[in-house]
Amino acid sequence: MRRVCHPYWMECAGLAALLAVILLFAWLPVPMPPGSDIAFARTVLRGMTMGRLNGAVPAVPRIQISAWQRLAEPGDVLVFHNPHCAYGYWSHAVLYAGGGWVIDATDFVRGTTLRPLSVFQYYEKAALLRPAVPAAVRRQSARIAQAYVGRMYDPFAPLSDDRRQYCSKLVWTAYRRAGVTLCPPKAWIVPDDLYQSRLLQVVAKAGGPAGDGAAGPKEG
Amino acid sequence: MARRLFDSYVVLVFTTLAATACDQVAAALSAAWLMFALGCGAHAGWRGWRGRWVVQAAWAAQAPGWVLAGASLALAAQDGGNEWCNGVFQLWVHPFSTWLRMVPPGVWHGFSSSYLAACLIPPGVGAWLLCGWAGGVMTRGMVNHAVRVQRADPPRSRGLPWQVSKILPHAASRMRLSLRRTKN
Numbered sequence: 001m002r003r004v005c006h007p008y009w010m011e012c013a014g015l016a017a018l019l020a021v022i023l024l025f026a027w028l029p030v031p032m033p034p035g036s037d038i039a040f041a042r043t044v045l046r047g048m049t050m051g052r053l054n055g056a057v058p059a060v061p062r063i064q065i066s067a068w069q070r071l072a073e074p075g076d077v078l079v080f081h082n083p084h085c086a087y088g089y090w091s092h093a094v095l096y097a098g099g100g101w102v103i104d105a106t107d108f109v110r111g112t113t114l115r116p117l118s119v120f121q122y123y124e125k126a127a128l129l130r131p132a133v134p135a136a137v138r139r140q141s142a143r144i145a146q147a148y149v150g151r152m153y154d155p156f157a158p159l160s161d162d163r164r165q166y167c168s169k170l171v172w173t174a175y176r177r178a179g180v181t182l183c184p185p186k187a188w189i190v191p192d193d194l195y196q197s198r199l200l201q202v203v204a205k206a207g208g209p210a211g212d213g214a215a216g217p218k219e220g
Numbered sequence: 221m222a223r224r225l226f227d228s229y230v231v232l233v234f235t236t237l238a239a240t241a242c243d244q245v246a247a248a249l250s251a252a253w254l255m256f257a258l259g260c261g262a263h264a265g266w267r268g269w270r271g272r273w274v275v276q277a278a279w280a281a282q283a284p285g286w287v288l289a290g291a292s293l294a295l296a297a298q299d300g301g302n303e304w305c306n307g308v309f310q311l312w313v314h315p316f317s318t319w320l321r322m323v324p325p326g327v328w329h330g331f332s333s334s335y336l337a338a339c340l341i342p343p344g345v346g347a348w349l350l351c352g353w354a355g356g357v358m359t360r361g362m363v364n365h366a367v368r369v370q371r372a373d374p375p376r377s378r379g380l381p382w383q384v385s386k387i388l389p390h391a392a393s394r395m396r397l398s399l400r401r402t403k404n
Contacts, residue, residue: 011227018234054303108306109296111325111332150325152334154310154317156240163321187241 023049037187040087047086055082055091061121063207068128069117071204074098075138076130077171079191080123081207090191092123093168095145103145103174105153105165112151112165125207129200137178145174159185168194221260221274225281225349228253229315236315243318250315254348261349265356274353278346285312285342293339296331313338 026045032038047053072078076096085091094102097114105112120126131138148165157164162173172189175182182200183193194200232253236246264274279286288309295305313320316338326333 011223014227015230053307107303108310108338109292109331109335111327111334113327113332148325150327150332152317152321152323152325152332154321155307156237156314156317158241158243161243161321163325164317 040188040190044087047084052084052086055085057082057122058124062124063121063126065117065121065126065206068204068206069100072096072117072128073130073135073138074142075135075140076128076203077194077200078102078117078120079127079129079195080120081125082123087188088190088192090127090195092120093171093191093194094120095142095171095174096128097142097146103142103149103170105148105151105167105170108153111153112148112170114146114149123207126205127195127202128204129195130203131175131180131182131199132201133175133180133199137180141174141178141180144177145170148174155188158187159189167191221264222277222280225257225260225277226283228256229281232315233311236317237311240314246315247318250319253315257345257349258352258355261352262356262359263352264349265353265358266360267356268360269353271350271353274349275346278349282342282345285309285345288312289339289342309338313341316341 022045026042026049032042068078074097078094078096079090080092080094081089082091092106094104094115096117097103100117101114102117102120103112104115106115148162148170152164153166154161154164155166157166157169159169159173165173168189168191171194172182172185180199182197183189186193232249236249239245239249261274264277288305292305292309310317320334320337323334323337328336
């Protein structure tokens with residue numbers, strides 16, 4: 001008996017149907033509960049269909065944050081903004097380790113790594129945030145985060161998974177393990193959630209008035 | 221075979237993305253796909269495919285993985301310039317992320333160990349298919365040998381290949397017949 005093999009157009013039609021479903025989900029004006037995971041997923045997908053992901057990186061340094069080496073203390077949280085970010089106003093978050101170094105779950109290639117503060121001058125805006133907790137707790141969370149160096153980067157990692165990290169989840173997990181919940185747990189913790197946390201106070205800002213976007217104003 | 225593997229892998233990627241919070245489900249699905257790929261390789265070996273055909277099929281089935289791994293490695297020097305490439309590559313290897321997290325943490329020349337392990341997934345799938353293919357070729361050889369021995373000298377047959385014809389005297393002949401049919 002001769003085996004029937006389906007033609008290529010069926011695969012193309014299947015992929016086209018999948019794309020159509022994604023586009024409909026992203027752009028159909030169906031009301032969704034604000035603040036829910038599905039609403040967030042739709043926002044991200046909508047941004048991605050417009051070519052947005054982590055935000056546009058400027059070709060020249062935009063902000064001067066070298067002075068923050070004197071200001072920052074281990075356990076401080078730094079958030080960064082670049083325009084055209086798909087998942088919020090603040091596009092990146094790192095934890096200050098001390099001595100001009102930060103712990104950064106940056107991308108799939110590098111994973112969780114220690115990076116100098118100077119590499120973050122290629123952002124449009126930055127804010128240095130300090131959790132309103134004792135300094136010992138902040139130092140402890142910095143030590144916990146350093147133990148994650150070398151671990152895998154995965155933006156789909158659930159909060160319960162310690163082996164895979166992404167930028168804001170790393171910050172959240174380090175403080176959670178130190179006994180501090182910076183913001184309520186949900187499917188994805190994004191830098192905006194950290195910025196809006198009541199526990200975090202703005203110590204310094206760079207690159208213009210931070211908080212003029214979706215993250216909302218925050219007093220320093 | 222390449223199309224079947226490619227289609228099933230794309231379905232696997234979307235299924236595991238949908239079940240992103242359930243690691244066990246994702247791990248079970250990826251294990252099931254690996255078994256399916258092994259079966260495909262074994263079937264190819266049974267049907268008399270040559271090794272290089274299997275390699276070509278494995279390459280075609282994982283072509284996006286090869287391209288994305290190569291591109292992200294090549295663009296890794298450009299800081300922040302390859303976020304889309306990295307992102308799509310991570311999506312492609314997402315079915316295996318529950319396995320990749322078991323890779324010992326570490327950084328080698330700026331590359332994380334899990335990323336380097338992910339780069340090995342496309343060639344790893346090829347090697348896995350070749351394992352299945354080798355199994356299929358060996359099974360086919362054993363069955364052919366058993367049939368030959370059974371026909372030549374049925375009562376005095378001994379040893380592992382002979383046992384096939386001893387325990388299942390008609391099965392081997394049937395398999396031989398089905399082989400001929402697929403050849404035609």
